[in-house]
Amino acid sequence: AQSVTQLGSHVSVSEGALVLLRCNYSSSVPPYLFWYVQYPNQGLQLLLKYTTGATLVKGINGFEAEFKKSETSFHLTKPSAHMSDAAEYFCAVSEETSYDKVIFGPGTSLSVIP
Amino acid sequence: ETGVTQSPTHLIKTRGQQVTLRCSSQSGHNTVSWYQQALGQGPQFIFQYYREEENGRGNFPPRFSGLQFPNYSSELNVNALELDDSALYLCASRPRITGELFFGEGSRLTVL
Numbered sequence: 704a705q706s707v708t709q710l711g712s713h714v715s716v717s718e719g720a721l722v723l724l725r726c727n728y729s730s731s732v733p734p735y736l737f738w739y740v741q742y743p744n745q746g747l748q749l750l751l752k753y754t755t756g757a758t759l760v761k762g763i764n765g766f767e768a769e770f771k772k773s774e775t776s777f778h779l780t781k782p783s784a785h786m787s788d789a790a791e792y793f794c795a796v797s798e799e800t801s802y803d804k805v806i807f808g809p810g811t812s813l814s815v816i817p
Numbered sequence: 818e819t820g821v822t823q824s825p826t827h828l829i830k831t832r833g834q835q836v837t838l839r840c841s842s843q844s845g846h847n848t849v850s851w852y853q854q855a856l857g858q859g860p861q862f863i864f865q866y867y868r869e870e871e872n873g874r875g876n877f878p879p880r881f882s883g884l885q886f887p888n889y890s891s892e893l894n895v896n897a898l899e900l901d902d903s904a905l906y907l908c909a910s911r912p913r914i915t916g917e918l919f920f921g922e923g924s925r926l927t928v929l
Contacts, residue, residue: 746920
């Protein structure tokens with residue numbers, strides 16, 4: 704069965720500092736991996752995804768993530784945090800079939816300190 | 818703008834009542850999923866529909882049911898509402914090839 708863990712329910716960084724949000728997954732087959740962002744009172748927006756190919760994935764708003772199969776990880780990073788990055792971030796996994804369900808982690812709330 | 822719209826945006830019900838939430842998926846997306854997001858938690862998978870048939874279900878009781886229609890719209894029905902059903906209900910459509918979900922803004926249900 705698929706599952707996702709996100710280390711740290713809340714992360715605070717200073718404006719301009721590195722953002723690192725951790726995600727580990729379990730999957731019995733090669734996974735599709737996603738990061739979504741949710742701003743208050745809104746739905747979820749896709750930041751980036753990994754399906755196949757290059758393991759370093761670049762997304763919107765300067766975020767990127769690296770798929771490491773040996774570590775079953777898909778950590779999200781951004782070199783320099785902006786105030787507008789403050790939001791809830793969710794890592795998600797689905798298995799390599801088009802119709803399988805997508806399972807979400809519990810989320811990490813990112814605060815950016817001016 | 819994802820093209821996925823949900824209604825109503827907010828609603829209040831009392832325990833034991835029934836509720837229907839509606840979703841209009843993005844054109845061309847033949848898979849629709851529903852998620853429940855309780856306050857402070859990640860979205861929990863309720864079920865998924867493909868070509869108008871349920872083809873996956875999470876750990877939710879049968880009083881949660883759904884429908885998908887040929888025009889890409891869908892419904893989530895919840896019977897015998899309980900206080901714990903209070904949550905944000907998210908609809909997401911999914912293109913066949915790429916796999917990512919496109920979410921609506923959600924329907925926030927409060928059960929009193």
